[in-house]
Amino acid sequence: MIDLVAHLLAFAVGTVVFLSxxxxxxxxxxxxxxxxxxxxxxxxxxxxxxxxNVQFDLRFYVIALLFVVFEVEVVFFFPWAVIFGTTxxxxxxxLSDESRIALSEHLLSEPAxxxxxxxxxxxxxxxxxxxxxxxxxxxxxxxxxLGFAYLWKRGxxxxxxxxxxxxxxxxxxxxxxxPSTVALGxxx
Amino acid sequence: MDKAIxxxxxxxxxxxxxxxxxGVVCLKFFIGPFLVSxxxxxxxxxxxxxxxxxxxALAGAMWLWWDQQVVTTPTLGPFRLDAITWYTRxxxxxxxxxxxxxxxxxxxxxxxxxxxxxxxxIVAGVNLISAANDLAMLFLALELVxxxxxxxxxxxxxxxxxxxxxxxxxxxxxxxSAFVLYGFSMLYGATGTTNLTxxxxxxxxxxxxMAPPLVLVGVVMVLAGxxxxxxxxPFHFYAPDVFQGAPVSGAALLSFVxxxxxxxxxxxxxxxxxxAASAGLDAWTMLKPVLWWLAVLTMFLGNLLALIxxxxxxxxxxxxxxxxxxxxxxLYAGHEQRVAAPDGIGALFFYxxxxxxxxxxxxxxxxxxxxxxxxxxxxxxxxxxxxRHPALALALLVLVFSLMGLPLTGGFLGKVHxxxxxxxxxxxxxxxxxxxxxxxxxxxxxxxxxLIAAAYFEAPxxxxxxxxxxxxxxxxxxxxxxxxxxxxxxxMFFSPSWxxxxxxxxx
Numbered sequence: 001m002i003d004l005v006a007h008l009l010a011f012a013v014g015t016v017v018f019l020s021x022x023x024x025x026x027x028x029x030x031x032x033x034x035x036x037x038x039x040x041x042x043x044x045x046x047x048x049x050x051x052x053n054v055q056f057d058l059r060f061y062v063i064a065l066l067f068v069v070f071e072v073e074v075v076f077f078f079p080w081a082v083i084f085g086t087t088x089x090x091x092x093x094x095l096s097d098e099s100r101i102a103l104s105e106h107l108l109s110e111p112a113x114x115x116x117x118x119x120x121x122x123x124x125x126x127x128x129x130x131x132x133x134x135x136x137x138x139x140x141x142x143x144x145x146l147g148f149a150y151l152w153k154r155g156x157x158x159x160x161x162x163x164x165x166x167x168x169x170x171x172x173x174x175x176x177x178x179p180s181t182v183a184l185g186x187x188x
Numbered sequence: 189m190d191k192a193i194x195x196x197x198x199x200x201x202x203x204x205x206x207x208x209x210x211g212v213v214c215l216k217f218f219i220g221p222f223l224v225s226x227x228x229x230x231x232x233x234x235x236x237x238x239x240x241x242x243x244x245a246l247a248g249a250m251w252l253w254w255d256q257q258v259v260t261t262p263t264l265g266p267f268r269l270d271a272i273t274w275y276t277r278x279x280x281x282x283x284x285x286x287x288x289x290x291x292x293x294x295x296x297x298x299x300x301x302x303x304x305x306x307x308x309x310i311v312a313g314v315n316l317i318s319a320a321n322d323l324a325m326l327f328l329a330l331e332l333v334x335x336x337x338x339x340x341x342x343x344x345x346x347x348x349x350x351x352x353x354x355x356x357x358x359x360x361x362x363x364x365s366a367f368v369l370y371g372f373s374m375l376y377g378a379t380g381t382t383n384l385t386x387x388x389x390x391x392x393x394x395x396x397x398m399a400p401p402l403v404l405v406g407v408v409m410v411l412a413g414x415x416x417x418x419x420x421x422p423f424h425f426y427a428p429d430v431f432q433g434a435p436v437s438g439a440a441l442l443s444f445v446x447x448x449x450x451x452x453x454x455x456x457x458x459x460x461x462x463x464a465a466s467a468g469l470d471a472w473t474m475l476k477p478v479l480w481w482l483a484v485l486t487m488f489l490g491n492l493l494a495l496i497x498x499x500x501x502x503x504x505x506x507x508x509x510x511x512x513x514x515x516x517x518x519l520y521a522g523h524e525q526r527v528a529a530p531d532g533i534g535a536l537f538f539y540x541x542x543x544x545x546x547x548x549x550x551x552x553x554x555x556x557x558x559x560x561x562x563x564x565x566x567x568x569x570x571x572x573x574x575x576r577h578p579a580l581a582l583a584l585l586v587l588v589f590s591l592m593g594l595p596l597t598g599g600f601l602g603k604v605h606x607x608x609x610x611x612x613x614x615x616x617x618x619x620x621x622x623x624x625x626x627x628x629x630x631x632x633x634x635x636x637x638x639l640i641a642a643a644y645f646e647a648p649x650x651x652x653x654x655x656x657x658x659x660x661x662x663x664x665x666x667x668x669x670x671x672x673x674x675x676x677x678x679x680m681f682f683s684p685s686w687x688x689x690x691x692x693x694x695x
Binding site: 128150 | 193194196197214217218220221222226
């Protein structure tokens with residue numbers, strides 16, 4: 001424990017020292033010549049035009065949200081796939097006892113050599129766990145596809161159509177135009 | 189491990205009512221968009237089909253619920269089905285019927301499918317809160333209540349007030365969820381497990397007499413986050429603005445459902461049973477003053493600010509804050525085996541359905557008397573209701589009497605039980621709290637009587653005379669809901685044993 005804390009402390013101190021030393025040396029050595037050109041915004045060599053505080057088109061956010069949905073889905077799939085693979089190996093009745101124990105230790109995050117055959121996962125249990133995991137993921141993916149179908153049918157995936165003012169629900173009850181009706185030219 | 193896998197696999201049979209509800213939710217979201225035109229318009233009358241389907245789904249869930257057997261053995265699976273779960277399910281499914289009727293009259297044909305689907309998801313979410321046996325599952329269930337609520341608030345109307353209300357609720361609700369999650373991570377860090385049964389075992393077997401500081405910090409965080417849901421002062425700021433801007437059905441939902449969700453989660457997480465665990469006992473003694481002040485501040489602030497309101501919906505928002513204070517009295521009293529039944533938690537569980545009937549009923553009257561585009565906003569809009577809609581005015585009278593806690597209504601019995609639960613506590617804290625409860629019930633009478641006076645003794649405002657709001661077909665379900673609530677409020681006074689049977693069957 002003390003060893004670990006000492007390591008962390010050494011790294012923390014090292015980080016601060018190695019970052020601040022070049023800055024300090026630079027501050028002492030470099031000439032000081034401030035100017036308007038130096039203080040201007042640098043954007044990859046392009047001239048900066050106007051303020052960056054502009055309203056972005058809401059459609060960007062819709063697309064970004066959709067992207068996140070599918071990205072998160074993949075993030076959920078990976079750990080599931082790893083465990084599902086191990087489970088399916090365990091469900092094989094021809095598996096040798098040594099491999100069964102090793103795989104069980106791997107799946108349960110137990111230290112090597114801590115399990116015996118009694119306490120490792122039997123083929124029948126592994127098969128049950130596999131089916132359960134498969135059903136879980138099928139439901140998860142089904143609900144996700146349902147959301148996708150909903151969006152698709154409502155036309156939220158079509159870039160041009162979602163700019164059409166008639167897309168609004170209850171257009172008769174609108175006090176003000178819905179923000180997504182910003183015309184194409186008005187926003188970035 | 190060979191024992192745990194079947195336990196996890198079998199857990200799905202503990203939540204069959206919720207699975208049915210969520211299946212119908214999926215169906216609605218899948219078919220909904222196919223029945224509306226490209227511009228979001230639908231044939232008038234579509235809302236009747238979606239409303240009927242929602243009622244059928246609730247009836248099916250109710251049938252599944254009634255058949256379920258309570259399992260008392262502690263489990264390590266993700267769900268449990270104990271007495272509290274069983275009771276909450278019955279409560280929420282019944283409240284669901286009234287809320288479906290309210291939604292029916294408040295959402296147009298174009299958004300009926302989504303509104304009813306969100307409502308069913310919210311009901312399933314509250315049920316899952318009571319069924320959760322794991323911190324992760326509990327948090328997911330809390331979010332299953334919150335996220336459809338944002339949609340539910342924003343769907344019926346798209347004007348500026350409604351949008352402001354929705355965004356306000358959305359941001360503050362996320363903020364409170366972060367608090368809850370932070371508290372959960374502390375509890376996990378202190379005990380090394382997310383299973384609620386295992387957490388209790390770990391805390392009970394701890395050697396020290398003091399609760400670990402990490403547990404205390406975690407419990408206080410959870411209390412703060414859930415206080416937002418039950419609108420306890422000082423986490424109540426959003427309520428009046430959101431109630432005013434949201435459609436009537438949304439305000440009705442917010443006045444009841446988050447309170448059930450919050451109190452059930454608190455009963456699950458706080459060590460309310462003073463004799464259970466040594467470490468729990470210490471945490472409980474340290475939490476008691478916090479709960480006492482929460483209850484007192486919530487009652488006084490809600491009732492005093494309600495006195496100066498001119499908007500009916502803001503008044504009801506402050507009234508719902510005050511009622512959160514009354515419910516906190518029950519939570520403060522907790523489980524107390526030394527006194528005769530009912531104890532604080534029993535009184536809390538009895539007050540929840542009483543409060544649900546009266547608050548949902550009053551909002552149903554508002555929904556039936558106004559319309560979606562022209563809701564009842566001020567006392568002037570309510571003026572002369574007895575001449576325009578005598579039946580609705582009578583329902584309002586009964587329900588407001590119940591809110592005041594007058595005899596011949598269920599609200600009276602609810603307050604009496606809370607009073608005795610607090611009064612019988614050992615020590616001064618309980619008795620002073622009981623007296624403060626009585627004082628507040630008296631203050632509340634002043635503003636509730638203003639509602640009655642407006643409805644019965646004032647002439648209708650001129651703009652309501654021209655027959656502008658005739659009882660259209662869309663207000664019929666809300667009128668049915670208000671009548672149902674008023675009748676049940678009176679019935680509960682004469683046969684409270686029916687609710688007590690459900691609660692005691694569960695204790």
